[in-house]
Amino acid sequence: MSRQPLRLAIIEAVSVLEEAGVPSPRVDAELLAAHLLGIERTRLGLVPLVDPAMVDAYRAMVAQRAKRIPLQYITGTSPMGEIDLAVGPGVFVPRPETELVLGWALAFLEGYGRHNPVVLDLCTGSGALALAIAHARPDAVVHAVELEPKALAWARSNAQTRAREGDTPIVLHQGDVTDRTLLTALEGTVDVVVANPPYIPEGAVLEPEVADHDPHSALFGGPDGLSVIRPMVSNIARWLRIGGAAAVEHDDTNGAQVAELFAQRRVFGDVTEHPDLAGRPRFVVARRVPTDIEAHRARSVRSTTAE
Structure with a gap:
């Protein structure tokens, strides 16, 4: 499978977290992505494409956050x-x-x-x-x-x-x-x-x-x-x-x-x-x-x- 735009994955995550009532959906979506990639949040723009496996792992983390599990429990x-x-x-x-x-x-x-x-x-x-x-x-x-x-x-x-x-x-x-x-x-x-x-x-x-x-x-x-x-x-x-x-x-x-x-x-x-x-x-x-x-x-x- 071809690599996918990280930006679109984050937009999707923000929508999921907003619907779940998470107070800071964009910040949390970006922090989860940065944690998974092992980079600073400010450097997300330097990663245009990611592997499908990363997107799947990211969606799983976002689903946890949508259940209102604390962000810090997810990142550890x-x-x-x-x-x-x-x-x-x-x-x-x-x-x-x-x-x-x-x-x-x-x-x-x-x-x-x-x-x-x-x-x-x-x-x-x-x-x-x-x-x-x-x-x-x-x-x-x-x-x-x-x-x-x-x-x-x-x-x-x-x-x-x-x-x-x-x-x-x-x-x-x-x-x-x-x-x-x-x-x-x-x-x-x-x-x-x-x-x-x-x-x-x-x-x-x-x-x-x-x-x-x-x-x-x-x-x-x-x-x-x-x-x-x-x-x-x-x-x-x-x-x-x-x-x-x-x-x-x-x-x-x-x-x-x-x-x-x-x-x-x-x-x-x-x-x-x-x-x-x-x-x-x-x-x-x-x-x-x-x-x-x-x-x-x-x-x-x-x-x-x-x-």
Whole structure:
């Protein structure tokens, strides 16, 4: 059989995905084609003709996407920063919005100035934030916490892959980020905490890709979306060293509430709400500041040293 125009196959795929209600049919059709061909999406125009076997394989992938199976489950990967992570059933698919938390963390560490900073990623899922930070900051000591065994297995596999690629290994922990006894050895030692916890309010209507495939435990945070974040803030307070900071992603209905959870605690200052690229509230940042007792103790130490 003769080779066939790739452009026509993509046009057909867009039509199938549109009919299935996929939110971004053209983008997904092109990403699937690029994945199958092993090229960048921007280079599809350089491939005018493809073999019939490729078209058949492409149609099979498009049919999967038309069933609202997540694009990342079909391709097997999801990007975060400069790395790609393996994802599939049993683990939350990293979202582009979380790239903003990554960008904040790297910028904070750059200005922070501490060598070998300690970073803690809570609800790590696939290991996305932890591994992206470890890749960008090879001097960092990165810890990551995940509760669910299936997600932890994905994180462990991704960590092994990144280590083989030469990245600094991360330290994985299985645990509940709301547990007051979790990681007591890290108390007062962490420079940056990042978290993309379950934060969707129960009962929210979600796209099939999310509702039918992302793990329920990675999505929902109780009736108000704060059942994990609320106790997690207390843990963040004990993990952060003075001067360190945290960024917590949240539902776009909860920006003010999450900011208030930090502001209510005297150990946090510089509490700031950050929007996503669409202008919706997306994550809150807070810095660990000294309490009156800690400030007094520090002044006493400086005074004694001066004498």
